Amino acid sequence: MGAAVGLAWLFPEPGADGGWMHPDLLTKAGVALVFFLHGVALPFAALKAGTLRWPLHLTVQSCTYLLFPLLGIAMLAVIGDRLPTGLRLGIFYLCVLPSTVSSSVALTAAARGNVPAAVFNATLSALLGVLLTPLWISGYLGASGASLPVGEVVLDLVQWLVVPLAAGQISRPWLGAWIGRHKPLVHAIDRGTVLLLVYTSFCESVQRGVWTGHGWGALIGTGIGCAVLLAVALGVTSTVCRALRFSEEDRIAAVFCGSKKTLASGVPMAALIFGSNPDVGLILLPIMIYHPLQLVVCGVLAGRWARRAAPIESAPSTLVAGKSISK
Template identity: 60%
Template sequence: MATPNKAKTASPKFRFDWFMKGMVLVVALAFVWPGPGAQGGFLHPDVLNKVGIALVFFLNGLGLPLAALREGVSRWRVHLLVQLSTFLLFPLLGLALIKVSDGWMAPDLQLGFFYLCALPSTVSSSVALTAAARGNVPVALFNATLSSLIGVVLTPLWMAWAMGHEGTAFEVGPVVVNLLVWVVLPLVAGQAARPWLQHWAARHKPRLQIVDRVTILMLVYTSFSDSVQQGIWHSYGWTVLLQTVLLGSALFFVVLGLTNLVSRRMGLPDEDRIAAVLCGSKKTLASGVPMAHLIFGANPALGLILIPIMIYHPLQLAICGVLAQHWAARDDQSSANISVI
């Protein structure tokens, strides 16, 4: 396995970039002009959304380096920690949150928090921040890639179990078919096209990222358009945003602290520990928005369900960016004293 680069790397500072500004803009547009993106609108979201989802996952497959799985398999302890944090610790905390918030949180927002907890980790930001923090980049790449693949299966299974447990109707069959057609098939097609297109994709990566992000913004717009058109937001005020920011922050710091504590108790090297903390505490917005359209279908509260991941996304980037700067500035001699603050 490749040895992590010990050279100090300039850490990225958190910026409220064009994609996050775009999210604010499309949500505002949905409140002002929901008609085009709602069901029956002239954008035909029933068709446009599925084409957009297929495009997002084709590009994901095209950019997913499965060779990293073969190269990084030997560090099984840190991989186990990251995947258990992503797909077990997070969902268990989500279930606990549902229990303690009964009676004072909207059920659809509770569902949104559990959906956030069931999502896989991020890919690009986990790897980039691990590199900036002088962590183990191959470990981050392995876990980010593996998490994306596992999430296609485990995220809908967790949602089916949770919604069934709460007495909410959830038709597994149609969801599985939609996931196979609009997620798995494009993902496999993108991966199959890598031998011919990976060099082209690498040369045009900035343009492909713009296409990917614009497609996600379109999915966010149609999600909120339906919610506005159905009057979902009339029942909620700024309380929803306040609850989401506070609980999302608490959730993030609990997972961050637990992954750091467990990795210390396991005696992981500092480079592995950095990768474990940064990968195990992150959740993907890029896959979360399109998968939500397939899992929740035409649920008019989809905009509300997506609020937790939309708040969590910039929150995790901001805090992990600060941590990456902190860790990158450490002296090699004192690396054993690395902490999350």
């Protein structure tokens, strides 16, 4: 991501509006490719297996689309005008994004949590985000006197996110095995496409001089805000799960799915929601800070939870010299 931003700073013309890379077309093609690959890689059996844990699902989705937006509103009320307009919108955009898919599932598996529930919740979060993310953004912009054509945005998101995702899922019987054999290549295409979208998003911002006058203070303030959001989300999610007496496996899935925010979907969604808004680089900055932060913190938690004691299983024993010895 740092390299993509650096290239945009040095060479903004190709990826800016009117550049030879045609970012208006490239963005939509990249979004469709990313979600098609997600659809092919999504195991339907695991998704189906996780459908019945509704208290867990309601907890995760409430954290993603209710707790986080309310935290964002409270944080922005405290921040006031201390950050640029684009960064304030970016913080709220971070708060209303869906959860991640791949990393939530991977961390849940590493921590010996409920993987089918993680798959289901991460996928459900992505689908709900097509409607709820633009609705929250519309409400935020409306409160500040701006507007967002919600119907057009949702239709655009359905066309370029949901349809390719469904097409990938339908083609899974034919392409799933190939995807499984070439995971490094698919991963490189997926991440490379996202980085390309990051580059074109920042090109427009640099070209229009959006970053002029914003020093390290704004960057540090955004980083502190992201750390506070992550800490509160982790704490609240875990506390709620304990209060509801979830199993340890369910709590792990809820904490990882309920506290994570997606960069892989956030960048393409920003391109569709905010269009040619010159502040899109500033809008993306919070999720670009939050993304690596959540991976580091949740990676540490996954390692700690993976080392917890396994359930004690009864072992057959034999009697030797009057003493029971387990085999």
